[in-house]
Amino acid sequence: MELTREQRQRYNRHLVLDGFGVEAQTRLLQSKVLLVGAGGLGSPVALYLAAAGVGTIGIVDGDSVSLTNLQRQVLHATSDVGRPKVEVAKQRISMLNPDVQVETYECYLSEANALELIRPYDFVIDGTDNFATKYLVNDACVMLNKPFSMGGINRYSGQLMTHVPGSACYRCLFPEPPAKQDVETCAMVGVLGSIAGMLGTVQATECIKCIAGVGQPLTNALLTFDALSMQWNRFDFPHRNDCELCGSNPTIHELKEYAFQPCKSK
Secondary structure (H helix, E strand, O other), X not given: OOOOHHHHHHOHHHHOOOOOHHHHHHHHHOOEEEEEOOOOOHHHHHHHHHHHOOOEEEEEOOXXXXXXXXXXXXOOOHHHOOOEHHHHHHHHHHHHOOOOEEEEEOOOOOOOOHHHHHOOOOEEEEOEOOHHHHHHHHHHHHHHOOOEEEEEEEEOEEEEEEEOOOOOOHHHHOOOOOOHHHOOOHHHHOEOHHHHHHHHHHHHHHHXXXXXXXXXXXXXXXXXXXOOOOEEEEEEXXXXXXXXXXXXXXXXXXXXXXXXXXXXXX
C-alpha cells in the first residue's frame, strides 16, 4: 500500500515520528478495530483511532443518545438526543477522516453474537461498564486469539488493562464477576466526565501501539487512575497457569452471558 499525497499530509506527524513512519501508518490504515460501546470511553477512543487512520472501525452499541450522556460522551451533541449512538458515531468519524470505513452494529454484545462480531477484527476495545459484556469480550477474544483493551471508570477513578495472546486475561485477575449487590453503577454514584477522556485516550494509545508495533503494551498489569490525587498506579499480575479460560487446562470452552447488566456504554 502506497500513501497518497493527502495521506502523507494528514499523517505527517506520525510519518516523522521516530520508530513509527510509513510502515506503522500503513499497518494502521490496513487494520480493523472493534469498539464495544460508543459512550464515555468509546467516544475518545473512536475519535483518536479515526484521527490516527485506523482503516476500519466497527462499533457495537444498541443504545440511543440521552441528555445524561452528554456530560462525558463527547461523540454526541445535544441535537443527537434520541438518535442511535452508532449512527452518530459513524457520522462524526466520517466527518473527521474519510479514510476510515465505519461498520455499525446497533445491538448489544451477547453470547449469541460475540464470536461472530469479534472474529473479523484485529483488535477489540471494551468501553462498557457492564460486567456481563466485559467477560464476554474477554472470553471471546481469548477463544479467538484476539488482543484487546478493557477499561472502566467510576466516581473519580478508572482502570484499564491490555491483553495479547499469551498474556494474562481479565479472568486471571478477576476469575468471576462480583455479586450484583457489590456493583456500583454510573447512574448510582456518578462519574467525573473528564475521566472518560483520560482513560479512553490511553485505550486508544494501547490499540495504536499494538497495531503499529511500537512500544510495550500494558499486559500482565492493571493501570489505575485517581483524579482526586492525580495519581496513576500500575499493579503487575501474572498470567495464571490455572486460569479457567487461558490456563494450561481450561475449563471454559463456551461463552456464558452473566444475567445482570448494571449499565451499558459508560
